[in-house]
Amino acid sequence: MKLLTLNFLTCAIKTCKSAPSSFPLHPRDASLEVIETDLNLPFLKNILPRLMWDELRVITSELGLPDLPPTPPTREDLVVAAEDAAVEGEESEEEASQTAKDLHRVLLETTVKEGKLVCGNCGHEYKVLEGVPNFLLPGHLV
Amino acid sequence: MTDAEQQGAAYEEEHVHAVYEQIASHFSATRYKPWPIIERFLKELPDGAVGADVGCGNGKYLTVNPRVFMVASDRSTNLVKIAKQHQPHDSVVADVMNLPHPKHSFDFAISIAVIHHISTPERRIEAVKAILELLRSPLAGNPGSGGRALIYVWALEQKDSRRGWDEGNEQDVMVPWVMRAKKEKESKKGKGQKAIDSSNEAEQPSEQPQDKTFLRYYHLYRKGELEQIIGEAGGEVVEAGYDKDNWWAVVTPQL
Ligand SMILES: [Zn+2]
Numbered sequence: 133m134k135l136l137t138l139n140f141l142t143c144a145i146k147t148c149k150s151a152p153s154s155f156p157l158h159p160r161d162a163s164l165e166v167i168e169t170d171l172n173l174p175f176l177k178n179i180l181p182r183l184m185w186d187e188l189r190v191i192t193s194e195l196g197l198p199d200l201p202p203t204p205p206t207r208e209d210l211v212v213a214a215e216d217a218a219v220e221g222e223e224s225e226e227e228a229s230q231t232a233k234d235l236h237r238v239l240l241e242t243t244v245k246e247g248k249l250v251c252g253n254c255g256h257e258y259k260v261l262e263g264v265p266n267f268l269l270p271g272h273l274v
Numbered sequence: 275m276t277d278a279e280q281q282g283a284a285y286e287e288e289h290v291h292a293v294y295e296q297i298a299s300h301f302s303a304t305r306y307k308p309w310p311i312i313e314r315f316l317k318e319l320p321d322g323a324v325g326a327d328v329g330c331g332n333g334k335y336l337t338v339n340p341r342v343f344m345v346a347s348d349r350s351t352n353l354v355k356i357a358k359q360h361q362p363h364d365s366v367v368a369d370v371m372n373l374p375h376p377k378h379s380f381d382f383a384i385s386i387a388v389i390h391h392i393s394t395p396e397r398r399i400e401a402v403k404a405i406l407e408l409l410r411s412p413l414a415g416n417p418g419s420g421g422r423a424l425i426y427v428w429a430l431e432q433k434d435s436r437r438g439w440d441e442g443n444e445q446d447v448m449v450p451w452v453m454r455a456k457k458e459k460e461s462k463k464g465k466g467q468k469a470i471d472s473s474n475e476a477e478q479p480s481e482q483p484q485d486k487t488f489l490r491y492y493h494l495y496r497k498g499e500l501e502q503i504i505g506e507a508g509g510e511v512v513e514a515g516y517d518k519d520n521w522w523a524v525v526t527p528q529l
Pocket of ligand 1: 143145148154253254255
């Protein structure tokens with residue numbers, strides 16, 4: 133499971149969803165795996181406004197990853213500035229900045245392979261096995 | 275849960291979920307071609323849109339548009355493992371009745387061939403409510419500006435299909451899924467004996483692998499029924515139609 137996905141996940145228990153403490157879910161005993169994928173610069177730019185940055189910072193710090201900057205990058209931050217880039221044709225393809233590469237690495241390539249995701253409201257633990265989190269609830273919680 | 279809901283859930287566990295878990299890889303091998311209306315819905319999304327694929331199966335709709343981000347879910351762990359490979363998306367195991375997403379967090383959703391597996395009218399409405407709840411709410415004073423979901427269900431009216439059901443038939447049916455055993459390429463034309471591989475010669479006929487039939491529960495929707503449950507769930511139908519033995523609708527939350 134990608135860390136980006138945690139941006140769109142919360143506790144599956146209905147009564148938890150209105151409780152602010154149910155988001156984000158907290159990884160526990162997590163083993164991480166980096167799975168390399170192609171960097172897609174337009175995709176990163178477009179997903180930026182959807183990121184709950186403060187919550188992502190909580191998750192990365194809980195996972196012991198390097199701190200994310202206090203404020204989210206801008207679209208411009210993701211591209212190598214024009215004067216630095218080779219300026220041959222005007223339509224030359226934009227080049228991903230180090231910031232974009234770092235963001236791609238943490239959001240799309242860093243995955244939780246095994247571990248648990250814990251709800252901060254009810255304490256329920258969801259298992260992650262072989263990279264797949266399981267949100268099926270036991271009968272008494274449905 | 276009420277007793278009726280509990281019974282409905284238990285029934286679906288046995289006659290839907292357990293079956294898909296067993297037929298996952300075989301089922302997946304037969305599900306690869308996206309349907310055009312669904313493809314169009316996904317391709318018309320603005321770049322960077324974020325959505326859910328509720329009941330994603332093997333994830334065949336995750337291949338359509340890599341410029342959006344989809345969090346797919348299915349009850350079957352085996353199907354989710356197959357769906358997981360499609361970048362840049364992600365897949366989780368979850369139940370449509372208890373989806374693990376913050377309310378109103380998605381621009382779009384699709385739920386293809388899912389809510390026809392739900393066995394009571396109340397639970398069908400609950401499922402549509404759960405899908406609507408994923409979507410962005412409309413902006414004040416701008417009805418229809420909320421997120422949109424595309425829902426597909428099997429139609430009762432499909433007299434030209436292999437199954438031949440039509441208006442007036444029973445709507446709650448058990449549909450067989452036959453998993454063919456891997457036999458040697460023996461044909462109907464009687465050259466079977468010759469085609470048997472030498473390594474199998476010693477085998478008794480009784481040890482020949484047998485076809486296995488699994489029965490899945492379906493509720494076949496009659497004309498207008500999908501729109502009706504969408505209305506009862508508090509959704510507004512933006513567009514709807516009939517496509518190859520299925521009823522479909524694009525829905526949005528009401529103001
Ligand atoms: Zn919870």
